[in-house]
Amino acid sequence: MSAIGNATRPLRVAIVGSGPAGFYAAGHLLAPKGRPDLVVEVDVFERLPTPWGLVRGGVAPDHPNIKAVSRVFDKTAARPGFRFFGNVELGRDISHEDLLSRYHAVIYAVGAETDKRIGIPGEDLAGSTTATEFVAWYNGHPDYRHREFDLSCRRAVVVGNGNVAMDVARMLAITPAELERTDVADHALEVLRSAAIEEIVVLGRRGPAQAAFTNPELLELGEMADADVLVDPRDVALDAHSARSIESEGDLTARRNVEILAGYSERRPTGKRKRIILRFLVSPVAIIGNGRVEAVQLAHNEIAADTDGILRAVRTERRETLKAGIVLRSIGYRGVALPGVPFDERRGTIPNQAGRVTDPQAREPLRGVYAVGWIKRGPSGVIGTNKKDAHETVDNLLADLDRGALLEPADPTSEALDALLAERRPDYVSYAGWQAIERAERAAGEPHDRPHVKLCTFEELLAAAFDSAAS
Numbered sequence: 001m002s003a004i005g006n007a008t009r010p011l012r013v014a015i016v017g018s019g020p021a022g023f024y025a026a027g028h029l030l031a032p033k034g035r036p037d038l039v040v041e042v043d044v045f046e047r048l049p050t051p052w053g054l055v056r057g058g059v060a061p062d063h064p065n066i067k068a069v070s071r072v073f074d075k076t077a078a079r080p081g082f083r084f085f086g087n088v089e090l091g092r093d094i095s096h097e098d099l100l101s102r103y104h105a106v107i108y109a110v111g112a113e114t115d116k117r118i119g120i121p122g123e124d125l126a127g128s129t130t131a132t133e134f135v136a137w138y139n140g141h142p143d144y145r146h147r148e149f150d151l152s153c154r155r156a157v158v159v160g161n162g163n164v165a166m167d168v169a170r171m172l173a174i175t176p177a178e179l180e181r182t183d184v185a186d187h188a189l190e191v192l193r194s195a196a197i198e199e200i201v202v203l204g205r206r207g208p209a210q211a212a213f214t215n216p217e218l219l220e221l222g223e224m225a226d227a228d229v230l231v232d233p234r235d236v237a238l239d240a241h242s243a244r245s246i247e248s249e250g251d252l253t254a255r256r257n258v259e260i261l262a263g264y265s266e267r268r269p270t271g272k273r274k275r276i277i278l279r280f281l282v283s284p285v286a287i288i289g290n291g292r293v294e295a296v297q298l299a300h301n302e303i304a305a306d307t308d309g310i311l312r313a314v315r316t317e318r319r320e321t322l323k324a325g326i327v328l329r330s331i332g333y334r335g336v337a338l339p340g341v342p343f344d345e346r347r348g349t350i351p352n353q354a355g356r357v358t359d360p361q362a363r364e365p366l367r368g369v370y371a372v373g374w375i376k377r378g379p380s381g382v383i384g385t386n387k388k389d390a391h392e393t394v395d396n397l398l399a400d401l402d403r404g405a406l407l408e409p410a411d412p413t414s415e416a417l418d419a420l421l422a423e424r425r426p427d428y429v430s431y432a433g434w435q436a437i438e439r440a441e442r443a444a445g446e447p448h449d450r451p452h453v454k455l456c457t458f459e460e461l462l463a464a465a466f467d468s469a470a471s
């Protein structure tokens with residue numbers, strides 16, 4: 001048994017990133033099952049003044065119930081041994097080496113901050129943008145506060161068939177009255193309220209049986225207050241490969257998606273002000289426009305089975321031009337490399353074996369370095385997926401503790417970290433500072449019957465954090 005992990009020498013772990021993965025890892029470390037005597041201290045570093053990652057900056061404003069998971073994170077934050085350091089960025093304020101020399105272990109939980117590219121001409125035209133940016137903007141992420149989205153056109157195209165594409169389509173179709181009750185960022189509320197968009201076309205490169213969205217999210221589209229959802233019946237007629245896969249593989253989500261879509265294909269417009277049109281087997285091959293988006297050129301696809309049985313989209317010769325004023329590319333997020341930390345460029349993740357970060361050359365685990373969440377496994381999975389994922393990583397970290405295979409820093413005390421931050425980031429935001437931000441946001445929302453009015457710049461957030469810290 002290691003001599004670390006008792007009251008005199010607590011196990012000290014740094015977690016970088018405070019989204020669901022970081023918080024689930026902290027929760028598991030601070031209450032490890034079957035190890036009541038283990039004394040652990042966890043310092044969580046977060047580049048924003050606010051915690052919770054995509055629970056604050058990703059989950060759609062009209063899904064407030066999902067955000068209730070934050071109560072679990074609050075409980076973790078209240079445990080002895082937990083400290084939060086918001087407004088502290090790895091790579092800007094602290095380095096990988098700073099952490100290696102002050103902690104027994106470091107866990108990276110930095111998520112996937114950027115997006116994949118389609119790789120087609122016109123992708124960077126004005127009016128062609130990513131879901132990553134749009135979502136962060138309407139959710140009040142301070143990095144995106146000053147982005148501008150011109151929604152004065154009639155038709156928007158959303159590329160991709162995942163749940164993020166569903167969120168984006170809904171946010172473009174939602175009524176101002178519904179939106180006004182949410183915590184959507186005020187700057188976005190203003191723009192969305194006066195948007196001229198009447199038609200949202202969602203493009204799936206494969207068929208309805210391969211769509212990545214889940215049943216509740218698809219059903220929600222069919223219940224919009226002022227938007228009809230429309231599907232061409234020809235688009236839901238399954239090809240032989242898809243029909244077989246739905247029958248044989250027992251993928252209940254896919255089967256139910258196909259049923260829901262078949263139901264939508266029987267609907268006719270009911271005169272609602274907006275339309276969401278779900279299209280399948282089409283890929284954008286170019287975004288066209290003179291200085292800004294005017295149309296999207298589409299290739300029609302067919303489904304073909306790979307030798308490994310995976311059903312892929314294969315392009316046909318058939319092309320089509322679809323007029324549009326804005327294109328929102330929602331084809332998946334992508335991790336960003338951190339200075340000094342191994343990175344797999346192809347997958348956009350930190351290379352690891354069940355959470356133990358590996359040296360890219362030797363492919364051996366690096367002592368004391370771990371990964372959790374989207375930066376560990378790639379940008380897929382719901383909030384709860386990160387719990388199991390974090391437990392796997394933390395269990396391996398504790399197994400490494402038991403075999404004496406963690407780091408052996410010269411001064412792993414909390415004071416050593418305090419001294420570093422006093423020098424590098426004295427204006428860090430503690431959890432109490434974050435709670436002050438939350439109180440200010442809630443108070444601003446109350447008179448308007450809104451859950452919060454979000455503060456959306458670093459200046460406003462820091463002012464709120466320090467205001468009440470002083471009171």
Ligand SMILES: Cc1cc2nc3c(=O)[nH]c(=O)nc-3n(C[C@H](O)[C@H](O)[C@H](O)COP(=O)(O)OP(=O)(O)OC[C@H]3O[C@@H](n4cnc5c(N)ncnc54)[C@H](O)[C@@H]3O)c2cc1C
Pocket residue numbers: 016017018019020021022045046047048051052053054055057058059060063066088089090091109110111112113135164167333338372373374375380381382383384385386
């Ligand atoms: C638009 C969108 C909507 C979603 N909606 C839902 C939903 O409704 N329901 C559901 O179950 N799941 C939803 N998900 C999925 C869910 O949000 C993810 O599974 C989850 O957030 C991934 O957790 P994570 O901790 O790995 O990453 P993140 O949540 O992204 O957290 C990473 C954190 O690390 C911080 N960070 C990054 N770099 C640094 C650095 N250098 N230094 C310090 N900190 C850093 C970031 O600021 C962030 O706070 C959604 C995802 C997206 C993209």
Ligand SMILES: NC(=O)c1ccc[n+]([C@@H]2O[C@H](COP(=O)([O-])OP(=O)(O)OC[C@H]3O[C@@H](n4cnc5c(N)ncnc54)[C@H](OP(=O)(O)O)[C@@H]3O)[C@@H](O)[C@H]2O)c1
Pocket residue numbers: 117118159160161162163164165167204205206210211212213217283330331332333379380381382
């Ligand atoms: N309400 C919720 O629970 C909720 C909300 C939002 C997000 N999430 C979760 O967050 C995770 C990420 O969601 P996501 O929507 O970003 O990713 P996703 O589920 O991986 O979906 C990405 C979509 O983009 C398509 N795509 C990829 N490359 C493409 C290309 N070059 N051209 C055209 N289409 C392309 C994919 O099609 P192929 O399948 O053909 O590759 C897929 O339809 C998911 O696990 C999701 O469930 C959950």
